[in-house]
Amino acid sequence: MTASTVNLTLLRRSAAQRFPGREPQVDQLLRYLGQPADTSPPFLFIYGHESTGKTSIVRFILSEIFDSTHAAYISCVECYTPRLVFEHILKQLGDSHPSFETGFLSNVKCDSMQEFISFMRRLDGAHQLPRYIVFDNAEKLRDMGPTFLPAFLRIAELTDIPTTIILISCVPWDKFRPRNGIQEPLLVRFPIYGKEDTMKILALKCPSDEPLDFYLSFISVVYDVFSRNCKDINELRHLVALLFPKFCEPLFDGRAKRSEVPKLFRLCQTYFAAAADKLYLREISSAEWLRHIRVRRPGDDSDDNSSDPEDSGTSILGNPIESDALHLRIKTKLDFDLPYYTKFLLIASFLASYNPARLDVRFFSKGKESTSYSKRGKQAIQKQMMSNTGGKHRQQLLGPKSFPIERMLAIFYSILVDPIENSIEIQSQIASLVTLRLLVRTSNASQLDGIKCKCNVSYELIRHISHSVQFEIENYLFDFI
Ligand SMILES: Nc1ncnc2c1ncn2[C@@H]1O[C@H](COP(=O)(O)OP(=O)(O)OP(=O)(O)O)[C@@H](O)[C@H]1O
Ligand SMILES: [Mg+2]
Incomplete structure (x- = not known):
């Protein structure tokens, strides 16, 4: 099998037009990769920040120099298990992409490195031309076990096919290098653009x-x-x-x-x-x-x-x-973001601050609808509240009342759609809300038991937060019934 030669000067020129500002990196890559039949260094490591052109440039150069059965491109985000990696490489190098002729089925099934090596040996014309395997987002390879990458780096030796492994990553080599030692790559750096x-x-x-x-x-x-x-x-x-x-x-x-x-x-x-x-x-x-x-x-x-x-x-x-x-x-x-459960904690605090405590059972007991109490009962409560406070929306005007944390947690667990277990995280999220001054502690700081807080957010903000988690706060606020 012979390989056609590529006009590297033309390729350099077209890469420079397509990717301005990357001439040194393109030159370096072309020097390392050379012509299709040239032997290349066994291991290249390409690194740089996001959107610095790593993927686009490597893919462009490989596609221009090699035909598709000599270079395999693997995104480690998509191929997140060894099996997916093996099968994708074999599909590309063996040219067994799903096609009409094969009924859009791929016949490669490969689970282990041993199988992968024997498949590689059987590739057409395997021994004549070098192969290139590119791992993009290569930092994800580290999740595939400590021996996965070292085994790939010895693939040339194990299969008798000259193979170049190219890793593309946002992590610099010094941080990437495994602890158990590995051969040193040739580095290509993609700096941030000026x-x-x-x-x-x-x-x-x-x-x-x-x-x-x-x-x-x-x-x-x-x-x-x-x-x-x-x-x-x-x-x-x-x-x-x-x-x-x-x-x-x-x-x-x-x-x-x-x-x-x-x-x-x-x-x-x-x-x-x-x-x-x-x-x-x-x-x-x-x-x-x-x-x-x-x-x-x-x-x-x-x-x-x-x-x-x-x-x-x-x-x-x-x-x-x-x-x-x-x-x-x-x-x-109003659009700052909080974690999902923290939003519910804040909503529960708001409800605890603005609803009368004695109505909690009616609003929040599980299995009961908020509307389940009788119309007469509702009117009686409203009437009593109006006489106590001098107007229906009085609580919104008066501001938040303090509430014991236990009450707020009871409301929190009742308004959650999926129940979660009480854990340290809930407590630390309450502490974060206090730090953010979204909850204000009203009990003495030295008091560890029976902590009381007030909710320190406006109705507009809580409504916005509730909408973001699809919770209809209006249905649970006494002022709105
Ligand atoms: N020098 C350049 N000339 C033209 N377009 C560029 C250049 N550098 C980056 N781009 C463009 O920026 C976008 C992101 O590039 P690319 O995905 O290759 O970056 P990346 O370094 O692989 O990023 P990530 O680390 O996030 O994967 C692409 O649309 C690419 O075309
Ligand atoms: Mg990329």
């Missing part, structure tokens, strides 16, 4: 109808605003895609010209702030964000959520409604 390279990468997606200079000045602003906290190419691309239409908006309604970049930036500032609030954490998807800031044209009062605003591409190019973005920001303030 401003110049980031701009070149982002400029690849410049819309065909926009002047490159104008687009670059926008990207430069985006980079300056966001790069302190976020240098991730994927995130920056996402932000650029969302904000560019807003940045251009004043051009279309005549409020600014292309040359007035600072003015355009000033007009778009609200959206930059809203995007920073909402999109760093990807609390909402880009489609949701666009729906929020979507502009309704005059006469358009249909709630047209079914059409995808991203697809249409024109949906946010109307007049800006700045209050929308501001409203988004205000909403964000």
Whole structure:
């Protein structure tokens, strides 16, 4: 079997065009991999932060140099057991991908390293050309047992096939290296991009109808605003895609010209702030964000959520409604996140603070609906409360009452859909809520028994939190019945 040669100069040039800022890494990889028939180093380790182009570049180079039966790519996130790893490698190297001819069935079944080795030996033309096995997210290999990786590194010796193992990881080699020792790899580092390279990468997606200079000045602003906290190419691309239409908006309604970049930036500032609030954490998807800031044209009062605003591409190019973005920001303030059970603890605390204790049995006893008490009984309680407090919503006005922790826990266990066991974690979550000042301890700090607390959150916030866990707090608050 002979292997065709590859024009490495051309390949280098096309890789440089496709992946600006990665010329040194591409050069290094091409030097190590060489021509398909060349013998390569047995072990390469490629590492760098997220979105630095590791996967894209390695896959591009391998696909350009080798045909698919000589290089296998394994994502260790998808192939999370040794069996999946073996079978995926064999499917790729043996070219037994599910196909129409084979009835979309794959016939490779391989459970152990011994079987894998014997399958490898039987591959067509196995002994003539080197093979390449790429493990992406390679840090996950460490979960497959201490001998898995060392065995793979000896695969060439065990199968008599020259094989190069390429690991791609976000973990540097010094932290990756197993304790029991392993051969040293050749390292290829993918450093984080600087401003110049980031701009070149982002400029690849410049819309065909926009002047490159104008687009670059926008990207430069985006980079300056966001790069302190976020240098991730994927995130920056996402932000650029969302904000560019807003940045251009004043051009279309005549409020600014292309040359007035600072003015355009000033007009778009609200959206930059809203995007920073909402999109760093990807609390909402880009489609949701666009729906929020979507502009309704005059006469358009249909709630047209079914059409995808991203697809249409024109949906946010109307007049800006700045209050929308501001409203988004205000909403964000209520949108901090807590663990799932902690949210229920906070809800239980709110209920304990705002409901009369003697109604707990009626509201929260298991098997009883909150509406199970008679209408007369409900009216009597309301009447009594009104005479005591001078008005129905009085408790909301008076503020929270203290409650014993045991009462709050009783409410907590009754409102949970799936029961959990009382554990140390619940106690530590209560302590965290106190630290966050969402619960305020009202009993003496030296008192360890009979601790009392107050809930320190507003109705608006608790309603928001309850909605996030699909709990209808209105049905359990005395003020609302
Ligand atoms: N130099 C570059 N030129 C063009 N696009 C790039 C460059 N670097 C990264 N990208 C793009 O960034 C995105 C993320 O790249 P990729 O998935 O290869 O990164 P990664 O280092 O493998 O990230 P992770 O560690 O999260 O897997 C891809 O869309 C890729 O095309
Ligand atoms: Mg990757």
